[in-house]
Amino acid sequence: MSDSLLSAQNLGVKHGDDFVLHSVHFDIRPKEIVTVVGPNGSGKSTLIKALIGLETLATGRVQKAAGLVIGYVPQKLHIDATLPLSVRRFLSLPKRVSDAAARAVLARVGVEGIESRPLSGLSGGQLQRVLLARALLAKPDVLILDEPTQGLDQPGTAAFYLLIEEVRAETGCAVLMVSHDLHVVMSSSDRVICLNGHICCEGTPAIVSEAPEYRALFGIGTGGAFALYQHHHDHSHDPQSGACLAHDHGASSTKDTAPI
Numbered sequence: 001m002s003d004s005l006l007s008a009q010n011l012g013v014k015h016g017d018d019f020v021l022h023s024v025h026f027d028i029r030p031k032e033i034v035t036v037v038g039p040n041g042s043g044k045s046t047l048i049k050a051l052i053g054l055e056t057l058a059t060g061r062v063q064k065a066a067g068l069v070i071g072y073v074p075q076k077l078h079i080d081a082t083l084p085l086s087v088r089r090f091l092s093l094p095k096r097v098s099d100a101a102a103r104a105v106l107a108r109v110g111v112e113g114i115e116s117r118p119l120s121g122l123s124g125g126q127l128q129r130v131l132l133a134r135a136l137l138a139k140p141d142v143l144i145l146d147e148p149t150q151g152l153d154q155p156g157t158a159a160f161y162l163l164i165e166e167v168r169a170e171t172g173c174a175v176l177m178v179s180h181d182l183h184v185v186m187s188s189s190d191r192v193i194c195l196n197g198h199i200c201c202e203g204t205p206a207i208v209s210e211a212p213e214y215r216a217l218f219g220i221g222t223g224g225a226f227a228l229y230q231h232h233h234d235h236s237h238d239p240q241s242g243a244c245l246a247h248d249h250g251a252s253s254t255k256d257t258a259p260i
């Protein structure tokens, strides 16, 4: 697609002899919020890493728009508690930023005035916001977040997604994220991609949420979220070829979702 910022065709990644991702076609356009969901080990982080060049591709290719700037918020940041790294210094890695810019971006993400705090002493929610702040300093065209609310409580998670939507509205950046918070994902994404080694189904949350399958899956609290994961386990793959051996796509039977 011509206005695509970042796209992948027939993307495949192997770890050892096994395909952990295969036949993935992906694209993201300006201002879109796209969320990738799927069970543990389904290849979500691998897809993100492949898109930003941190994985060797076994098949396919990734294309970026000319001059594309990506802001990446990783799933985990291992910080040595003995490392005397302050928030302020962290924000200047790898490129030095002014005190004013650091102050402004911390205020924007809701952690004003923590410049002098050691990174290793921050709460999970504060650290996520500092990671987001650092990614925003690059003025990204695409913000990529790998499970940004892992370890946050429900209010913290909801507040973080609200912040992401505000950032998208203010800066116009596209957002690609991996999430396990399925209820929030459904309300805050333009498009949801269900991954299990390949793209099982995808569609807009508005359409997906009208589907009987969606209502069954998400209508009743966390039982719904659980059901989606059951759906993903309903089929298996040949570890050598990555081929789908048996398929039972829950939500993909709706007309606007796209089984691949």
Ligand SMILES: Nc1ncnc2c1ncn2[C@@H]1O[C@H](COP(=O)(O)OP(=O)(O)OP(=O)(O)O)[C@@H](O)[C@H]1O
Residues within 6 Å of the ligand: 015, 016, 020, 038, 039, 040, 041, 042, 043, 044, 045, 046, 047
């Ligand atoms: N560096 C690696 N070497 C070997 N296998 C790997 C490596 N990284 C990931 N894998 C395997 O690839 C598969 C996909 O892993 P990935 O981390 O992408 O899944 P995920 O969907 O992000 O999982 P989670 O929800 O648990 O974070 C898993 O089976 C994992 O064990």
